[in-house]
Amino acid sequence: MEVDKPVRVALLGCGVVGTQVARLLAEQADDLTARVGAPVELVGIAVRRLGLERDADLPAELFTTDAEALVAREDVDVVVEVIGGIEPARTLILRALEHGASVVTANKALLAEDGATLFAAAESARRDLYYEAAVAGAIPILRPLRESLAGDKVTRVLGIVNGTTNFILDKMDSSGAGFTEALEEAQALGYAEADPTADVEGFDAAAKAAILASLAFHTRVTAGDVYREGIAEVTASDVASAREMGSVVKLLAICSLVEGPDGPAVSARVHPAMIPLSHPLASVRGAYNAVFVESEAAGQLMFYGPGAGGAPTASAVLGDLVTVSRNRLGDVRGAGESAYADLPILQMGSTETRYHVQIDVDDKAGVLAAVAQAFAEHDVSIQTVRQEGRGDDAQLVVVSHAASDADLSATVESIRRMAFVRDVSSVMRVEGASE
Amino acid sequence: MEVDKPVRVALLGCGVVGTQVARLLAEQADDLTARVGAPVELVGIAVRRLGLERDADLPAELFTTDAEALVAREDVDVVVEVIGGIEPARTLILRALEHGASVVTANKALLAEDGATLFAAAESARRDLYYEAAVAGAIPILRPLRESLAGDKVTRVLGIVNGTTNFILDKMDSSGAGFTEALEEAQALGYAEADPTADVEGFDAAAKAAILASLAFHTRVTAGDVYREGIAEVTASDVASAREMGSVVKLLAICSLVEGPDGPAVSARVHPAMIPLSHPLASVRGAYNAVFVESEAAGQLMFYGPGAGGAPTASAVLGDLVTVSRNRLGDVRGAGESAYADLPILQMGSTETRYHVQIDVDDKAGVLAAVAQAFAEHDVSIQTVRQEGRGDDAQLVVVSHAASDADLSATVESIRRMAFVRDVSSVMRVEGASE
Numbered sequence: 067m068e069v070d071k072p073v074r075v076a077l078l079g080c081g082v083v084g085t086q087v088a089r090l091l092a093e094q095a096d097d098l099t100a101r102v103g104a105p106v107e108l109v110g111i112a113v114r115r116l117g118l119e120r121d122a123d124l125p126a127e128l129f130t131t132d133a134e135a136l137v138a139r140e141d142v143d144v145v146v147e148v149i150g151g152i153e154p155a156r157t158l159i160l161r162a163l164e165h166g167a168s169v170v171t172a173n174k175a176l177l178a179e180d181g182a183t184l185f186a187a188a189e190s191a192r193r194d195l196y197y198e199a200a201v202a203g204a205i206p207i208l209r210p211l212r213e214s215l216a217g218d219k220v221t222r223v224l225g226i227v228n229g230t231t232n233f234i235l236d237k238m239d240s241s242g243a244g245f246t247e248a249l250e251e252a253q254a255l256g257y258a259e260a261d262p263t264a265d266v267e268g269f270d271a272a273a274k275a276a277i278l279a280s281l282a283f284h285t286r287v288t289a290g291d292v293y294r295e296g297i298a299e300v301t302a303s304d305v306a307s308a309r310e311m312g313s314v315v316k317l318l319a320i321c322s323l324v325e326g327p328d329g330p331a332v333s334a335r336v337h338p339a340m341i342p343l344s345h346p347l348a349s350v351r352g353a354y355n356a357v358f359v360e361s362e363a364a365g366q367l368m369f370y371g372p373g374a375g376g377a378p379t380a381s382a383v384l385g386d387l388v389t390v391s392r393n394r395l396g397d398v399r400g401a402g403e404s405a406y407a408d409l410p411i412l413q414m415g416s417t418e419t420r421y422h423v424q425i426d427v428d429d430k431a432g433v434l435a436a437v438a439q440a441f442a443e444h445d446v447s448i449q450t451v452r453q454e455g456r457g458d459d460a461q462l463v464v465v466s467h468a469a470s471d472a473d474l475s476a477t478v479e480s481i482r483r484m485a486f487v488r489d490v491s492s493v494m495r496v497e498g499a500s501e
Numbered sequence: 502m503e504v505d506k507p508v509r510v511a512l513l514g515c516g517v518v519g520t521q522v523a524r525l526l527a528e529q530a531d532d533l534t535a536r537v538g539a540p541v542e543l544v545g546i547a548v549r550r551l552g553l554e555r556d557a558d559l560p561a562e563l564f565t566t567d568a569e570a571l572v573a574r575e576d577v578d579v580v581v582e583v584i585g586g587i588e589p590a591r592t593l594i595l596r597a598l599e600h601g602a603s604v605v606t607a608n609k610a611l612l613a614e615d616g617a618t619l620f621a622a623a624e625s626a627r628r629d630l631y632y633e634a635a636v637a638g639a640i641p642i643l644r645p646l647r648e649s650l651a652g653d654k655v656t657r658v659l660g661i662v663n664g665t666t667n668f669i670l671d672k673m674d675s676s677g678a679g680f681t682e683a684l685e686e687a688q689a690l691g692y693a694e695a696d697p698t699a700d701v702e703g704f705d706a707a708a709k710a711a712i713l714a715s716l717a718f719h720t721r722v723t724a725g726d727v728y729r730e731g732i733a734e735v736t737a738s739d740v741a742s743a744r745e746m747g748s749v750v751k752l753l754a755i756c757s758l759v760e761g762p763d764g765p766a767v768s769a770r771v772h773p774a775m776i777p778l779s780h781p782l783a784s785v786r787g788a789y790n791a792v793f794v795e796s797e798a799a800g801q802l803m804f805y806g807p808g809a810g811g812a813p814t815a816s817a818v819l820g821d822l823v824t825v826s827r828n829r830l831g832d833v834r835g836a837g838e839s840a841y842a843d844l845p846i847l848q849m850g851s852t853e854t855r856y857h858v859q860i861d862v863d864d865k866a867g868v869l870a871a872v873a874q875a876f877a878e879h880d881v882s883i884q885t886v887r888q889e890g891r892g893d894d895a896q897l898v899v900v901s902h903a904a905s906d907a908d909l910s911a912t913v914e915s916i917r918r919m920a921f922v923r924d925v926s927s928v929m930r931v932e933g934a935s936e
Binding site: 101 | 521525529532533535536633639640641644645648649650651652653654719781784796797798799800801802803804805806807810812813815816817818819820821822823824827831833836839841842
């Protein structure tokens with residue numbers, strides 16, 4: 067390819083992100099030309115239906131409903147996929163690679179479900195597949211993990227990677243609202259969808275956790291490998307209880323390199339957890355995202371910014387587009403998938419966690435001893451226990467040391483069955499604190 | 502170069518950072534081989550004197566005092582320079598490039614003083630020159646600026662990029678100590694050098710500001726272009742005064758894209774400033790670093806982590822080493838210097854800033870009116886003014902709107918000369934707050 071010939075880009079999807087990608091391509095054209103070394107030209111936009119309002123600012127002749135034909139065009143150098151979902155996105159990306167285009171995508175669900183197929187197709191086509199926008203919107207996190215930390219050993223990634231749930235939990239924390247009330251406010255403000263399942267049940271965060279774990283540990287991790295609990299069960303009382311402990315409840319994506327039964331293994335999970343207010347992630351408010359990375363040499367790093375939204379996501383897409391376009395001009399590829407470590411995935415039951423358990427008990431002698439005994443029988447060591455209230459308000463609040471999640475879960479079950487236990491009113495994992 | 506041949510690395514300098522680079526190269530050898538696609542082999546280490554203790558763990562035959570000969574060796578693919586300072590580092594890097602080696606360096610002072618010469622040499626040799634470790638230690642900030650945000654328009658970079666001064670200011674804030682006392686503690690704990698000038702007077706931060714501004718705005722900015730004030734004049738009273746305003750004093754490196762007299766221009770400066778406690782940079786404690794980036798599409802991003810230290814800096818060096826080694830194997834180069842925008846540098850006097858001014862005044866009528874008049878005469882708009890104390894303790898605390906630094910400075914000078922002004926007890930710029 068000669069340097070003066072433009073890099074030709076096809077855009078799949080023209081929703082919230084796609085329109086911003088098209089806008090930036092036009093507005094930043096001169097800068098992009100200087101940074102890439104050739105003009106970057108938008109040659110086609112595939113949409114489901116023509117004639118919608120979004121089309122107004124863009125030349126009508128760019129639009130087509132025939133995405134298959136667009137990705138097969140011989141003159142397309144880079145395909146940008148911002149449709150989302152599994153199909154037709156997967157077929158279109160595979161078709162684009164087959165036809166010799168490089169691909170930039172923001173599709174976390176597809177990468178987390180079937181990244182292996184896409185990476186293999188990119189490898190055999192000798193083309194780039196870049197996807198910075200798939201995790202944490204505008205925050206540059208994949209490139210630092212893949213490149214900046216390539217000479218280090220990442221041991222743990224702890225992320226707030228879903229803005230909707232962070233908004234809801236932040237609201238519950240600041241106003242004392244319950245989950246339903248906070249969700250309704252998030253929906254009214256446009257931070258949550260009418261059907262909030264993907265966010266609230268942790269599916270979105272689990273897809274991102276799979277992508278982060280794959281990069282951090284050079285191992286294929288799919289969404290199905292990620293243990294997942296959403297925030298629908300988090301109560302105002304859980305949040306208040308966290309406050310009392312100097313903590314805050316966050317939905318965390320946690321990817322860690324752990325010692326499994328047969329050597330090093332990967333643990334990947336998404337669940338609500340209490341983190342201490344002193345932890346850098348605790349101050350991530352509203353719909354913001356942040357990813358906290360621990361590595362052997364670098365220590366603790368944090369990356370913070372807007373996790374979603376048209377323009378921020380488009381910024382990440384365009385960053386990839388510049389790299390991929392430069393690579394096209396130089397007839398080279400960036401690094402492909404790195405899965406050489408191929409570590410086993412540790413099941414949640416075997417993963418070490420810590421629990422905060424709040425138990426409503428009858429106010430009589432021997433209760434604390436019996437509860438302590440239940441922990442001991444399951445090999446779970448107690449870090450702190452606090453007795454609170456009197457009479458009908460009597461409570462025990464226990465924070466454990468790290469133990470297997472299965473043992474902790476069994477401990478809670480056995481406590482639930484005790485005669486003097488009126489209710490186990492809050493069970494939540496604890497992260498980010500020293501043991 | 503065949504893929505099974507190792508990438509041969511020469512290390513210049515074996516101090517705090519160099520020993521960690523050597524250690525990581527040995528400890529992570531298998532991972533590095535997998536990530537690079539070939540073994541990475543340390544073939545020589547240049548030091549000033551042989552036989553020091555640090556050499557114990559490394560094969561004695563690797564060491565040499567003849568750095569010139571080492572960089573000229575035909576079998577060296579990558580030279581890692583962690584000596585620091587201008588000479589002999591510059592000559593050695595130029596020699597290495599001439600002899601066909603790629604270069605990874607952590608040398609902020611050299612890049613900020615004479616980056617242009619180095620980049621030109623890398624360009625004419627068609628080799629890579631990478632320097633992530635030069636700014637903010639382990640925090641991946643240069644690669645995100647250069648690559649992740651390449652499709653966006655960065656408008657402002659605000660950084661805490663010197664751990665020593667952040668430690669001192671944090672100490673002053675948390676303990677009420679004065680500058681001298683806090684500096685002595687930093688020295689006792691090893692956070693400050695015996696001669697703290699480079700840190701305390703802002704030279705180190707100014708070099709980093711030059712590098713950040715160059716990358717963010719695609720314009721050559723040298724250390725000499727950066728306006729610089731250190732923290733030696735910051736008093737316990739300034740820090741207390743910031744607290745009263747709900748702010749904290751930080752030494753900031755501030756790089757911004759501004760509207761100059763002839764169109765867009767770059768402003769780059771290092772000085773202490775008050776920032777509100779609600780700003781993400783306010784919670785960066787101790788010797789940590791953080792860089793806050795504002796861009797048009799991505800919005801506000803922050804990168805946080807350890808800004809110095811042997812292992813963190815070595816992590817950044819190794820990340821670059823992996824990229825540069827991969828490039829060698831693929832016989833390609835990463836992107837070189839990007840200075841196409843070539844914007845003018847705005848002088849400090851013309852830069853818009855905001856001032857917080859605390860004035861000890863005689864407690865009599867008309868004082869506030871006279872002070873307000875002085876601001877008005879210099880075209881400086883007042884945002885808030887607070888009268889405090891009585892009698893001998895009477896004070897005015899004024900916070901201005903944004904105005905040219907020269908006008909603000911002239912305003913303060915004219916106030917200083919007023920008969921009823923006993924002292925202008927604190928003058929500090931205000932950043933990170935809404936106007």
